[in-house]
Amino acid sequence: MSVLVVGVSHKTAPVSILERLTVDSAGVDKLVRRVADCEHVLEATVLATCNRVEIYTDVDRFHGSVEAVSRMLCELADESPEDVVPHLYVHYDDGAVSHLFHVTSGLDSMVVGEGQILGQAREALRIGQEAGTIGPALNVLFQQALRVGKRVHAETDVDHAAPSLVGLALEHAAVEVGPIAGKRVLVVGAGSMAALAASTVFRLGAADLVVASRTEAHARRLAEQYAGRAVPLTQVQEALSAADVLVSCTGATGVVLPLAVVAAARTSPAAAGRPLAVVDLALPHDVDPAVAQLPGVALFDLARLAEVVNHGEDSDVPAVRDIVTQEITAFLTARVSARVTPTVVALRTMATGIVDTEMHRLSARLPDLDPGVRAEVEHAVRRVADKLLHQPTVRVKELANETGAVSYAAALAELFSLDPEAVEAMTRPEGLA
Numbered sequence: 001m002s003v004l005v006v007g008v009s010h011k012t013a014p015v016s017i018l019e020r021l022t023v024d025s026a027g028v029d030k031l032v033r034r035v036a037d038c039e040h041v042l043e044a045t046v047l048a049t050c051n052r053v054e055i056y057t058d059v060d061r062f063h064g065s066v067e068a069v070s071r072m073l074c075e076l077a078d079e080s081p082e083d084v085v086p087h088l089y090v091h092y093d094d095g096a097v098s099h100l101f102h103v104t105s106g107l108d109s110m111v112v113g114e115g116q117i118l119g120q121a122r123e124a125l126r127i128g129q130e131a132g133t134i135g136p137a138l139n140v141l142f143q144q145a146l147r148v149g150k151r152v153h154a155e156t157d158v159d160h161a162a163p164s165l166v167g168l169a170l171e172h173a174a175v176e177v178g179p180i181a182g183k184r185v186l187v188v189g190a191g192s193m194a195a196l197a198a199s200t201v202f203r204l205g206a207a208d209l210v211v212a213s214r215t216e217a218h219a220r221r222l223a224e225q226y227a228g229r230a231v232p233l234t235q236v237q238e239a240l241s242a243a244d245v246l247v248s249c250t251g252a253t254g255v256v257l258p259l260a261v262v263a264a265a266r267t268s269p270a271a272a273g274r275p276l277a278v279v280d281l282a283l284p285h286d287v288d289p290a291v292a293q294l295p296g297v298a299l300f301d302l303a304r305l306a307e308v309v310n311h312g313e314d315s316d317v318p319a320v321r322d323i324v325t326q327e328i329t330a331f332l333t334a335r336v337s338a339r340v341t342p343t344v345v346a347l348r349t350m351a352t353g354i355v356d357t358e359m360h361r362l363s364a365r366l367p368d369l370d371p372g373v374r375a376e377v378e379h380a381v382r383r384v385a386d387k388l389l390h391q392p393t394v395r396v397k398e399l400a401n402e403t404g405a406v407s408y409a410a411a412l413a414e415l416f417s418l419d420p421e422a423v424e425a426m427t428r429p430e431g432l433a
Contacts, residue, residue, distance in 0.1 A: 045128030
């Protein structure tokens with residue numbers, strides 16, 4: 001397995017670049033299939049969130065694959081390589097494993113420790129599986145990465161200490177409009193981020209929750225879960241005029257709330273004298289950034305939130321780092337052992353075949369040999385073969401985990417003249433997916 005990750009995130013690119021790389025679910029599926037069709041790419045999937053787009057591949061060649069996958073991201077952004085490539089990061093093989101484990105543990109998130117990334121990584125795995133572009137390499141890697149994330153949340157309190165991106169935004173909004181308890185909140189959108197926003201303001205004691213979405217049935221379903229009400233998107237201006245807090249996260253590809261709509265809502269008698277906190281968690285942005293210039297309006301978008309998150313380190317973060325380090329070491333050690341195992345199995349299979357052949361010759365030469373004696377001879381020969389192979393196979397597994405350029409498995413195969421096709425056959429166990 002040679003995993004290659006090419007991506008961009010809030011850590012390497014401004015929001016303006018991230019906005020150009022935003023893809024909806026249909027776009028992710030199309031991108032996955034395009035990447036999988038690239039030369040040298042054996043498996044592929046895409047992890048896309050509001051602040052990162054990462055392409056995960058299993059490749060048989062590094063350089064050609066990096067160029068092809070990077071080109072895909074440049075085309076997605078519809079920008080020249082000079083504008084996009086400086087913001088990309090590349091992780092290969094062991095580095096790719098380490099990166100994904102850090103991502104699923106929440107260490108690479110905008111809000112360190114947030115748990116949403118686990119669901120997003122699970123979605124990336126599902127997308128690749130349904131598209132048929134994920135095979136043994138990425139399946140094993142993502143399954144283990146999800147287990148690492150679950151272990152982090154089970155053994156530390158990092159997700160309890162760290163708010164979600166929604167929670168962080170609402171904390172800052174409360175500075176402008178006062179505690180969310182008793183406030184009127186308008187949520188625009190009905191996806192997972194909107195659901196988190198609705199549940200958060202409900203838990204904080206919002207007096208009134210209104211949900212607006214292009215799909216009224218989705219808005220109604222979300223609003224009913226939290227004792228709110230739904231309105232069509234065409235009535236969002238009226239709902240906004242009565243709101244203290246607006247949270248927008250639709251996943252649309254263009255502005256949903258233009259300046260004129262927000263300005264008109266602010267001139268309504270219902271809005272007179274009341275501040276409005278606008279939380280825009282969409283990428284690209286839902287709300288025209290110019291609304292920040294309106295009197296009494298405070299805008300908290302991803303660019304502003306990126307400036308204020310993670311100043312200082314939570315006390316649970318070192319424990320999370322320790323867990324991730326342990327898991328990376330264990331995974332890489334197991335992976336190296338797995339690479340050696342086919343050679344070891346092929347060697348033992350060859351030895352078994354030799355013993356079988358020699359016992360067959362013995363039976364042909366001594367057809368009247370007592371069955372009991374024959375059994376004792378066969379037992380002794382097999383024990384000799386096992387003893388001769390035991391130390392080399394134990395040592396090759398130990399040496400394989402040591403740093404160095406020597407391939408002890410290849411050396412073992414060469415010394416014993418193992419058939420390369422026999423070794424390769426051992427790497428494709430029946431039922432592996």
